[in-house]
Amino acid sequence: MGQHLARLWRYGLLLSRQRHVAEDLVQATCVRALERSGQFVPGTRMDRWLLSILHSIWLNEVRARRVRLGQGLVNADEALSFDGEHAAQTHVLAAQVIRRVDALPETQRETVYLAYVEGLSYREVAEVLQVPIGTVMSRLATARLKLAEYPPLQSVPNPTTGERR
Amino acid sequence: MNDHSPPTIPSDEQLVAYLDDQLDAEQRIRIDAAIDEDPTLSLRLQWLARSSLPFQHAYDELGQQAPMERLQAMLDTLPSPARPALSRRWFLAAAAGLVVSSVVADRLFLGWQLSQQKSNWRGLVADYMSLYVPQTLEHLPNDEAAQRAQLRTIDARLGLTLAPAQLALPNLALKRAQILEYDGKPIAQITYLDPVHGPMALCVTRSNNGSRHFAQERRHEMNIVYWADLEHAWMLIGRNSMTDLEDMAKVLRGRLSA
Numbered sequence: 001m002g003q004h005l006a007r008l009w010r011y012g013l014l015l016s017r018q019r020h021v022a023e024d025l026v027q028a029t030c031v032r033a034l035e036r037s038g039q040f041v042p043g044t045r046m047d048r049w050l051l052s053i054l055h056s057i058w059l060n061e062v063r064a065r066r067v068r069l070g071q072g073l074v075n076a077d078e079a080l081s082f083d084g085e086h087a088a089q090t091h092v093l094a095a096q097v098i099r100r101v102d103a104l105p106e107t108q109r110e111t112v113y114l115a116y117v118e119g120l121s122y123r124e125v126a127e128v129l130q131v132p133i134g135t136v137m138s139r140l141a142t143a144r145l146k147l148a149e150y151p152p153l154q155s156v157p158n159p160t161t162g163e164r165r
Numbered sequence: 166m167n168d169h170s171p172p173t174i175p176s177d178e179q180l181v182a183y184l185d186d187q188l189d190a191e192q193r194i195r196i197d198a199a200i201d202e203d204p205t206l207s208l209r210l211q212w213l214a215r216s217s218l219p220f221q222h223a224y225d226e227l228g229q230q231a232p233m234e235r236l237q238a239m240l241d242t243l244p245s246p247a248r249p250a251l252s253r254r255w256f257l258a259a260a261a262g263l264v265v266s267s268v269v270a271d272r273l274f275l276g277w278q279l280s281q282q283k284s285n286w287r288g289l290v291a292d293y294m295s296l297y298v299p300q301t302l303e304h305l306p307n308d309e310a311a312q313r314a315q316l317r318t319i320d321a322r323l324g325l326t327l328a329p330a331q332l333a334l335p336n337l338a339l340k341r342a343q344i345l346e347y348d349g350k351p352i353a354q355i356t357y358l359d360p361v362h363g364p365m366a367l368c369v370t371r372s373n374n375g376s377r378h379f380a381q382e383r384r385h386e387m388n389i390v391y392w393a394d395l396e397h398a399w400m401l402i403g404r405n406s407m408t409d410l411e412d413m414a415k416v417l418r419g420r421l422s423a
Contacts, residue, residue: 001240002237002240005231005233005236005237005240006228006229006231006233006236007228009228009231009232009236010224010227010228010231013227014224019232023232023235023236023239026236026239027236027239027328027330030239030240030243031243031313034243034244034310035310091226093219093222093223094219094222094223094224094226094227095223096223097218097219097220097222097223097224098223098224098227100218101220101223112220113220113224115185116218116220116221117220117221117223117224119221121187122182122185122187134178137178137179137181137182138178140178140181140182140185141176141177141178141180141181141213143216144177144181144213144216145177145213145216146216147215147216147218148212148213148214148215148216150215152215153218153219
């Protein structure tokens with residue numbers, strides 16, 4: 001399980017947009033995975049299984065609780081992924097990609113992440129998120145239309161030209 | 166994806182699936198043919214392809230910022246998954262039984278104690294801890310799952326969210342977390358066993374007397390470091406030196422207020 005910690009953490013960060021929540025999500029996921037280790041089917045991908053546990057904890061426990069407490073959810077503007085000290089650590093291009101993905105609504109964000117970052121097939125994404133495959137397709141199409149509207153990525157922070165590909 | 170009417174124009178969903186190589190051969194051929202017939206479809210496909218960003222690269226960079234040391238340390242505190250489910254359940258049941266029986270005994274003791282003298286909660290805890298010897302704790306199983314369950318009981322009564330990783334202290338073994346009660350007020354007692362100085366405990370109760378910095382006192386020849394935040398009063402009690410206790414208190418306070 002140790003080899004999947006960083007991937008679980010970044011998925012937790014993508015969902016919650018908060019580093020401390022991401023860490024808690026990883027911990028809760030590990031605890032749940034150990035409690036349910038008997039349910040893991042040998043021969044299947046453990047990373048997929050862990051991602052689906054993290055997703056379910058986020059959706060049913062953490063997210064639900066935060067909404068109920070009236071704390072709301074963190075907006076992309078407040079996201080800590082690239083604020084302050086962390087901004088310098090992230091490459092300019094990478095930061096642009098992450099910022100654009102972070103601006104998507106949660107359902108599109110997680111679908112994009114699982115399909116394009118984790119490289120899951122549509123069917124696998126549907127299984128992790130517990131939604132029909134048609135939902136995965138429409139989320140990706142909607143997300144891609146939004147992402148397509150941005151100008152091409154700039155390798156320098158201040159774009160001087162609007163050069164096209 | 167199951168479109169059986171050839172003349173229809175492919176949807177954005179189908180075009181995206183085409184870009185993502187998620188179509189079977191037959192569906193691909195159909196979209197290739199549609200693109201050949203309709204040049205605007207090719208433009209649409211190019212527009213959608215603008216959204217193909219270096220996602221993996223970006224998130225690999227982000228993943229390198231993961232707090233791996235803390236995550237790994239957290240994982241190390243969890244019980245091994247190799248343990249058969251049956252023995253795990255047995256352990257939990259046994260540990261729960263221990264807690265129930267000791268809570269009953271503790272309440273009796275504290276009730277009696279309260280009738281004997283009017284004292285603050287630290288005094289009660291010190292009286293109680295003075296009866297502890299290493300053998301009180303030695304036999305307790307180091308079962309992380311059971312301890313987690315115990316911490317959840319404390320969380321529920323005291324409005325905390327305690328995790329074993331927050332409570333871990335070097336050289337000391339976390340032995341048990343339990344709820345005590347006097348006069349209807351819950352006190353959580355988290356016991357450790359120090360190989361040199363014997364039993365030590367972190368205790369907490371609700372308090373709204375405001376935040377208070379570390380203070381020290383001695384009771385029953387034990388050292389106590391106590392402090393408070395806005396909602397809870399905390400104390401660390403044991404036979405360790407005052408300096409050691411305060412160092413540990415600082416570590417714990419830092420983690421518990423995070």
